[in-house]
Amino acid sequence: MQLHISPSLRHVTLLPGKGLREFIKVKVVSRKLSYRMLFYALLFFTFLLRFVFVLTAVDSIDGENKCSTIGCLGKKLRPKILARSLESSVPEVMYGILDQPLGKDELEGRSDIPQTLKEFMTEMKEGGYDAKAFAIKLREMVSLMEQRTRIAKIQEYLYRHIASSSIPKELHCLHLRLANEHASNAAARLQLPPAELVPALVDNSYFHFVLASDNVIAAYVVATSLVRNSLRPQKVVLHIITDKKTYYPMQAWFSLHPLSPAVIEVKALHHFDWFSKGKVPVLEAMEKDQQVRSQFRGGSSSIVANTGEKPNVIAAKLQALSPKYNSVMNHIRIHLPELFPSLDKIVFLDDDIVVQTDLSPLWDIDMDGKVNGAVETCTGEDKFVMSKRLKSYLNFSHPLISKKFDPNECAWAYGMNIFDLEAWRNTNISLTYHYWVEQNIKSDLSLWQLGTLPPGLIAFHGHVHNIDPFWHMLGLGYQENTSLAEAKSAGVVHFNGRAKPWLHIALPQLRSLWTKYIDFSDNIIRSCHIRESS
Numbered sequence: 001m002q003l004h005i006s007p008s009l010r011h012v013t014l015l016p017g018k019g020l021r022e023f024i025k026v027k028v029v030s031r032k033l034s035y036r037m038l039f040y041a042l043l044f045f046t047f048l049l050r051f052v053f054v055l056t057a058v059d060s061i062d063g064e065n066k067c068s069t070i071g072c073l074g075k076k077l078r079p080k081i082l083a084r085s086l087e088s089s090v091p092e093v094m095y096g097i098l099d100q101p102l103g104k105d106e107l108e109g110r111s112d113i114p115q116t117l118k119e120f121m122t123e124m125k126e127g128g129y130d131a132k133a134f135a136i137k138l139r140e141m142v143s144l145m146e147q148r149t150r151i152a153k154i155q156e157y158l159y160r161h162i163a164s165s166s167i168p169k170e171l172h173c174l175h176l177r178l179a180n181e182h183a184s185n186a187a188a189r190l191q192l193p194p195a196e197l198v199p200a201l202v203d204n205s206y207f208h209f210v211l212a213s214d215n216v217i218a219a220y221v222v223a224t225s226l227v228r229n230s231l232r233p234q235k236v237v238l239h240i241i242t243d244k245k246t247y248y249p250m251q252a253w254f255s256l257h258p259l260s261p262a263v264i265e266v267k268a269l270h271h272f273d274w275f276s277k278g279k280v281p282v283l284e285a286m287e288k289d290q291q292v293r294s295q296f297r298g299g300s301s302s303i304v305a306n307t308g309e310k311p312n313v314i315a316a317k318l319q320a321l322s323p324k325y326n327s328v329m330n331h332i333r334i335h336l337p338e339l340f341p342s343l344d345k346i347v348f349l350d351d352d353i354v355v356q357t358d359l360s361p362l363w364d365i366d367m368d369g370k371v372n373g374a375v376e377t378c379t380g381e382d383k384f385v386m387s388k389r390l391k392s393y394l395n396f397s398h399p400l401i402s403k404k405f406d407p408n409e410c411a412w413a414y415g416m417n418i419f420d421l422e423a424w425r426n427t428n429i430s431l432t433y434h435y436w437v438e439q440n441i442k443s444d445l446s447l448w449q450l451g452t453l454p455p456g457l458i459a460f461h462g463h464v465h466n467i468d469p470f471w472h473m474l475g476l477g478y479q480e481n482t483s484l485a486e487a488k489s490a491g492v493v494h495f496n497g498r499a500k501p502w503l504h505i506a507l508p509q510l511r512s513l514w515t516k517y518i519d520f521s522d523n524i525i526r527s528c529h530i531r532e533s534s
């Protein structure tokens with residue numbers, strides 16, 4: 001006997017031993033239906049009725065009459081199980097017992113609960129139980145199983161999170177190798193850009209791009225793809241902002257791998273004048289945010305202890321505690337006007353994108369006085385990525401949010417944005433951003449929980465100009481079946497999904513869009529065993 005639960009918890013498959021041709025498969029459409037109820041239903045049908053079931057797509061459960069009790073579920077399923085009556089086989093007393101919630105510590109330290117379906121079956125055959133005892137045993141076993149499944153699921157979700165946010169050892173090696181190069185090799189310590197090109201950094205006749213990243217190889221792919229596809233690379237200025245620990249590796253890499261005639265600047269945050277001038281709201285906010293997060297919902301142990309919640313929700317809450325979502329690299333874009341006081345317009349790029357076309361036409365887009373040129377994320381083929389409205393990010397049960405915003409307003413994406421810094425300087429966008437970050441902290445993160453996009457959506461509200469989706473195709477790294485042809489035809493592709501192209505979990509067919517900008521025969525790349533196929 002085997003039991004299999006799909007990761008989405010939407011399919012439960014029960015295979016009773018080899019040789020038996022009977023099997024049960026139930027597809028649940030409603031998310032409202034707990035899988036504990038499914039277990040019960042399945043076990044009923046197996047043990048009590050003993051016939052062959054193939055139940056698929058129990059759509060009716062999702063309909064108007066939602067089932068909240070076992071009895072109701074049994075009745076709902078019955079018509080599909082041949083024509084036999086279920087009521088006669090399942091005594092009401094069992095429904096009653098199975099619907100009772102189990103006491104908190106009822107399973108604690110008990111050794112008489114069957115651990116597997118096989119054990120349960122054996123015990124039932126030998127024990128001569130009546131319906132009530134059967135139901136009690138069943139409930140205990142299923143609850144025990146459910147507890148174990150929960151823990152395993154939470155671990156699985158967290159593992160996926162860790163897999164996507166951690167740095168693989170090859171990239172770690174690269175950073176160490178480059179830091180070493182920086183210390184020992186003068187050619188890895190060049191001033192970037194060289195002195196004669198410094199005037200270009202503040203010259204508004206150039207195309208200025210800004211990239212904030214702590215990942216050297218990712219930054220390099222963005223930079224190479226940008227420069228190689230540019231029709232006038234000599235007019236391209238790329239400002240790379242990084243953090244203190246990545247500064248030396250980043251500088252070493254771009255010293256040894258120049259992209260001339262484009263102008264590349266590498267700067268750590270602490271090198272910016274504005275940053276060293278005392279009060280920096282973004283750092284203060286981050287510090288407070290981190291404090292609140294560590295206490296959020298009583299900290300990680302009480303989040304896990306909340307058994308009423310689905311494993312993916314628990315995992316999401318634990319993720320909210322993760323410092324990754326609070327990285328200064330993510331928050332810093334709200335201070336672009338202060339970081340680049342002499343520039344009028346810039347294009348801001350995330351480090352998980354690849355440029356596939358000349359981007360200078362972005363400067364010709366009439367922004368209509370708006371500050372942020374971005375793609376909308378509520379219309380498009382890909383229903384998973386392109387169904388984002390304000391309600392997807394903000395908590396509209398909260399009066400502060402529902403009073404001010406429309407839940408159905410389309411959201412937009414970070415990743416490839418045109419920022420008109422001149423227009424921005426005439427607004428209070430950065431202030432608004434910090435005001436709302438503060439409100440969220442004060443309300444114990446109940447306005448939103450993850451990331452820097454939600455406060456961005458609020459701060460840029462009314463200041464966004466929609467640009468053609470050609471300029472920013474999102475959603476790579478979410479699903480296997482993103483079409484390569486479609487991705488190839490986009491101006492910029494964004495691996496905003498979990499399967500980043502530099503990770504082992506990258507999707508092989510899409511990875512080539514990224515790897516084609518890396519020279520795998522490069523000595524440093526080779527010495528860290530970074531390979532074309534992962």
Ligand SMILES: *[C@@H]1O[C@H](CO)[C@@H](O)[C@H](O)[C@H]1NC(C)=O
Pocket residue numbers: 426427428
């Ligand atoms: C920005 O905020 C200040 C102070 O709150 C206010 O006086 C000013 O009118 C605001 N400017 C804009 C453009 O909203």
Ligand SMILES: *[C@@H]1O[C@H](CO)[C@@H](O)[C@H](O)[C@H]1NC(C)=O
Pocket residue numbers: 395396397398399445446447
């Ligand atoms: C949304 O806001 C409501 C009202 O303040 C609050 O009770 C609820 O917990 C919030 N939801 C989340 C997920 O924080």
Ligand SMILES: *[C@@H]1O[C@H](CO)[C@@H](O)[C@H](O)[C@H]1NC(C)=O
Pocket residue numbers: 479481
């Ligand atoms: C991609 O696959 C998912 C599930 O694997 C499916 O739901 C979706 O419709 C597919 N999308 C396309 C465009 O084929």
